Amino acid sequence: MTNIILETKDLTKTYGKSKAVDAVNITAYEGEVFGFLGPNGAGKTTTLGMALGLVHPTTGEVSVLGERVTPNHTHALKQVGALLGAPAFVPYLSAWDNIELVSRLTPGVDKKRINEVIDLVGLTDSAKRKVGKFSTGMKQRVGLAMALVHRPRFVILDEPTNGLDPAGMREIRQLLRTLAENGTSVLLSSHLLNEVQQVCDRIAVLNRGRVVAQGRVEDLLNGQKPSVRLTVPDTGTAVRAFESLSGVENIQASGNTLIVTGVTSQTVMNHLLEHHIIPTEITAQKSDLESLFMDLTTTN
Amino acid sequence: MFLHLLTIETRKLFKNPILWADLGILTIIFAAYFTVRYAIIAEAVRNGLGNTRGLELDLQVGLGLFGNFSVLFYAATAAIISADDYPDRSIQMWLTRGAPRALLLLTRVVIILVIGLFLTIFIIGMILALAMLMRTAFLGGFTAQNLNWVQLLPATLRIFAASIPYLALTVLLGVVSRSPLFAAGGTLVFATVVEKLLEGWSDNYPALIQFIPSHLSQLLLFNNYAIDRTARPMILGGAYLHESQVFITIGFFLLVFSALSLVIFSRQDLGG
Numbered sequence: 001m002t003n004i005i006l007e008t009k010d011l012t013k014t015y016g017k018s019k020a021v022d023a024v025n026i027t028a029y030e031g032e033v034f035g036f037l038g039p040n041g042a043g044k045t046t047t048l049g050m051a052l053g054l055v056h057p058t059t060g061e062v063s064v065l066g067e068r069v070t071p072n073h074t075h076a077l078k079q080v081g082a083l084l085g086a087p088a089f090v091p092y093l094s095a096w097d098n099i100e101l102v103s104r105l106t107p108g109v110d111k112k113r114i115n116e117v118i119d120l121v122g123l124t125d126s127a128k129r130k131v132g133k134f135s136t137g138m139k140q141r142v143g144l145a146m147a148l149v150h151r152p153r154f155v156i157l158d159e160p161t162n163g164l165d166p167a168g169m170r171e172i173r174q175l176l177r178t179l180a181e182n183g184t185s186v187l188l189s190s191h192l193l194n195e196v197q198q199v200c201d202r203i204a205v206l207n208r209g210r211v212v213a214q215g216r217v218e219d220l221l222n223g224q225k226p227s228v229r230l231t232v233p234d235t236g237t238a239v240r241a242f243e244s245l246s247g248v249e250n251i252q253a254s255g256n257t258l259i260v261t262g263v264t265s266q267t268v269m270n271h272l273l274e275h276h277i278i279p280t281e282i283t284a285q286k287s288d289l290e291s292l293f294m295d296l297t298t299t300n
Numbered sequence: 301m302f303l304h305l306l307t308i309e310t311r312k313l314f315k316n317p318i319l320w321a322d323l324g325i326l327t328i329i330f331a332a333y334f335t336v337r338y339a340i341i342a343e344a345v346r347n348g349l350g351n352t353r354g355l356e357l358d359l360q361v362g363l364g365l366f367g368n369f370s371v372l373f374y375a376a377t378a379a380i381i382s383a384d385d386y387p388d389r390s391i392q393m394w395l396t397r398g399a400p401r402a403l404l405l406l407t408r409v410v411i412i413l414v415i416g417l418f419l420t421i422f423i424i425g426m427i428l429a430l431a432m433l434m435r436t437a438f439l440g441g442f443t444a445q446n447l448n449w450v451q452l453l454p455a456t457l458r459i460f461a462a463s464i465p466y467l468a469l470t471v472l473l474g475v476v477s478r479s480p481l482f483a484a485g486g487t488l489v490f491a492t493v494v495e496k497l498l499e500g501w502s503d504n505y506p507a508l509i510q511f512i513p514s515h516l517s518q519l520l521l522f523n524n525y526a527i528d529r530t531a532r533p534m535i536l537g538g539a540y541l542h543e544s545q546v547f548i549t550i551g552f553f554l555l556v557f558s559a560l561s562l563v564i565f566s567r568q569d570l571g572g
Contacts, residue, residue, distance in 0.1 A: 055570070
């Protein structure tokens with residue numbers, strides 16, 4: 001049986017009257033790359049903050065590597081590497097010094113390992129420069145190195161490719177897969193849905209503090225409703241026409257473009273012709289994470 | 301873990317440019333002060349005037365000068381250690397790796413005390429070194445026959461002990477405000493405004509007012525007359541705390557401020 005690496009039970013965080021995280025239940029298993037998705041303000045970073053002992057849950061609990069974590073009980077985090085949002089570092093120290101300082105919290109990390117991880121994230125030529133003067137992408141690499149230097153069992157990465165160029169992003173994707181292949185569990189929180197789809201085994205989608213979907217990426221995509229994108233001369237007439245079409249669950253309008261969810265392109269085409277509306281363009285939407293994400297996180 | 305955190309905090313501190321800027325500024329202030337002082341004394345000596353007493357006087361004068369801004373100096377150092385990593389979130393580096401909050405705070409309090417003592421020794425050493433240098437340059441030599449070297453150690457400990465309530469207050473303000481600037485500034489306001497206001501009540505509550513840090517400091521530093529072999533003991537009018545009571549009160553301040561810091565630190569959300 002696969003071990004649970006991260007589990008939250010009805011995890012809730014309230015700030016004043018607003019619920020940033022609302023009864024979140026997620027489970028990530030050992031050896032997998034788990035994607036954590038949600039629009040800005042969905043509560044991802046707060047949830048991760050609670051998992052990393054930085055934020056006190058209002059109610060509920062979070063366990064990492066089978067051990068409950070609270071800000072005053074963080075023993076399990078010794079085996080965790082984390083990069084939460086913009087990387088935190090001591091700005092007047094060099095990249096090497098920052099990584100070396102963090103590595104001191106784990107016995108057995110030697111200079112060889114520090115140099116190894118610096119090579120791994122592509123910082124070899126800049127390791128002795130002060131981090132405060134680094135570009136966003138280079139700071140991100142320092143953050144990654146600090147998260148990985150002690151060979152953690154579980155890595156939590158919040159937007160790890162922020163500020164990286166496309167080649168850098170590809171390197172990180174490859175790195176995440178390599179980590180998973182070597183037995184390291186990874187939780188990846190990202191806005192880049194394509195990146196998540198390429199890398200993650202399972203995902204959880206958070207919206208307004210609540211988990212709105214969780215499972216294997218393929219399973220979630222297979223369960224997705226069909227949707228059609230079309231361009232029409234007059235969206236008002238077309239929207240009125242679709243009101244009488246059974247099966248339509250959602251219509252999003254933007255300029256002359258409509259996205260109709262719940263029906264196939266054939267049905268849409270037939271219906272439009274019945275109403276003497278000729279679309280200039282019509283495309284069946286490919287079932288991908290982006291459209292799933294939009295379905296789950298946007299309202300009419 | 302404690303030793304690892306101690307190493308980390310020490311390395312961070314000694315690589316912090318603000319610490320070296322503090323020490324540099326302090327050295328420049330003292331060097332300028334002693335240059336002017338000995339230029340005036342040398343001129344007076346040439347005119348057959350002036351007091352050419354030795355290092356014991358220089359040390360007392362230097363410590364008097366340091367007393368004018370010692371709270372700022374100690375508070376700035378404590379603020380760097382206790383709150384410098386809040387604004388840039390680098391405190392997360394240690395907490396997300398399983399460093400217990402209580403241990404992290406304890407480490408910082410220990411480092412602040414050790415560094416506070418080290419800085420006090422540095423100040424006394426610097427005053428003596430500058431005095432020797434300047435006396436040699438302006439007066440052709442120096443005398444240390446009246447300096448009671450044995451009394452230097454207790455004098456150093458008294459100066460350091462007098463700073464402890466301010467160091468502990470800075471830690472508390474640093475944790476509460478999450479800002480080194482507010483921590484140092486708040487301690488300075490406490491020493492220059494709040495304590496002065498409290499001293500205004502000394503006629504009504506003399507027994508109570510002697511427990512405030514500035515009075516504890518005065519009571520301790522009165523005893524530093526002994527670094528001058530020729531000085532006579534100072535007699536304080538009224539019933540004052542005994543030196544041991546002063547040390548206990550200082551320990552109490554340290555304990556209370558540290559405990560409050562711990563309670564607040566352990567309840568903080570540090571995710572943002």
